Amino acid sequence: MEFLLENILNLIGFLVGLSIGIMSFIGFRNTGSPTLFRLTIAFFSISLGFFVIWVGYMAEDLIIKSGSIAKWVQTLGIAIQTVGYFFIAFSHSIKSFFPKSRYFRSIGVFPLFLISSVQIEHIFRAVSFILLAYAAIETMLSYFENRKKGTISVSVGLSLLALGEFLGWYSFLFPESILYYVSMIIKIVGLIALFIPVSKVPLTKIKFDEGLE
Amino acid sequence: MYKKMAEYRTHMKIIGDILSTTQDDLQDENGASVTYLIRKANISHSRISRILKTLVSQGLLEQVKSQRSNKYRISQSGREFLQAYYKFTNFADSFGLSI
Numbered sequence: 177m178e179f180l181l182e183n184i185l186n187l188i189g190f191l192v193g194l195s196i197g198i199m200s201f202i203g204f205r206n207t208g209s210p211t212l213f214r215l216t217i218a219f220f221s222i223s224l225g226f227f228v229i230w231v232g233y234m235a236e237d238l239i240i241k242s243g244s245i246a247k248w249v250q251t252l253g254i255a256i257q258t259v260g261y262f263f264i265a266f267s268h269s270i271k272s273f274f275p276k277s278r279y280f281r282s283i284g285v286f287p288l289f290l291i292s293s294v295q296i297e298h299i300f301r302a303v304s305f306i307l308l309a310y311a312a313i314e315t316m317l318s319y320f321e322n323r324k325k326g327t328i329s330v331s332v333g334l335s336l337l338a339l340g341e342f343l344g345w346y347s348f349l350f351p352e353s354i355l356y357y358v359s360m361i362i363k364i365v366g367l368i369a370l371f372i373p374v375s376k377v378p379l380t381k382i383k384f385d386e387g388l389e
Numbered sequence: 390m391y392k393k394m395a396e397y398r399t400h401m402k403i404i405g406d407i408l409s410t411t412q413d414d415l416q417d418e419n420g421a422s423v424t425y426l427i428r429k430a431n432i433s434h435s436r437i438s439r440i441l442k443t444l445v446s447q448g449l450l451e452q453v454k455s456q457r458s459n460k461y462r463i464s465q466s467g468r469e470f471l472q473a474y475y476k477f478t479n480f481a482d483s484f485g486l487s488i
Binding site for chain 2: 199200203206207208209211212215264267268271314315316317318319322324326327329330331373374377
């Protein structure tokens with residue numbers, strides 16, 4: 177039952193993240209915008225993170241059958257998601273602090289997490305929480321400027337992802353409790369909240385133009 | 390008295406403004422002159438010259454040569470780009486970002 181729940185939740189996270197990533201990629205291909213490129217990396221990373229954990233659970237359920245998912249698989253998935261959260265926060269930091277920097281606007285800075293520790297999953301979750309909380313606050317501030325409903329939905333989504341990461345980190349203290357599942361459900365609701373404004377972007381008349389590259 | 394700071398426009402936003410002017414706000418059917426675009430897009434001559442050259446080379450704008458000066462008109466590719474630009478501006482706005 178636990179494995180089934182984990183499978184479903186991680187699969188939903190993978191699909192929602194992938195959908196937003198594809199939308200961002202289409203936008204990047206059509207406009208060449210560096211912001212959309214960073215969002216593409218962010219949501220493909222988040223999606224891939226969920227996918228890695230989902231594959232870990234599926235492999236455990238169908239092949240390995242040891243009773244618990246390998247710790248390194250879970251850590252790897254969370255680390256990949258953290259990279260995604262980093263790029264969302266990074267886009268906001270560029271907008272707020274380096275609006276004229278061609279260097280930061282044109283390329284991404286890849287985060288370097290070279291910390292060796294058994295508790296590395298704790299660190300990734302803590303970093304994810306900080307990045308998501310920062311991005312949620314910046315998005316909320318943007319809402320006060322543009323007053324668009326989609327922006328508040330994204331801000332709520334990022335806040336829920338931050339809360340989900342926090343509860344996921346906190347659940348280490350109570351490993352047998354329901355906290356971890358609550359954190360997963362909150363994260364999925366957060367991703368769906370992110371998807372709501374994205375789903376309203378009409379793509380029917382947009383086509384790829386190879387000449388723009 | 391409080392005075393709002395001028396908003397920084399990204400390169401993409403400037404391109405959007407230029408294409409939008411050539412689509413919706415034309416002086417005549419031949420297109421918009423450089424001087425008109427400079428005024429509408431609020432950008433220096435040297436910078437707009439570089440941007441116009443790029444937009445023409447990528448097929449987003451058509452250059453119409455007249456007796457007095459060159460005029461610029463949006464192409465079909467430019468219209469499609471502008472359509473995508475508007476849609477994904479809204480998309481990025483939802484994330485509190487600008488493209």
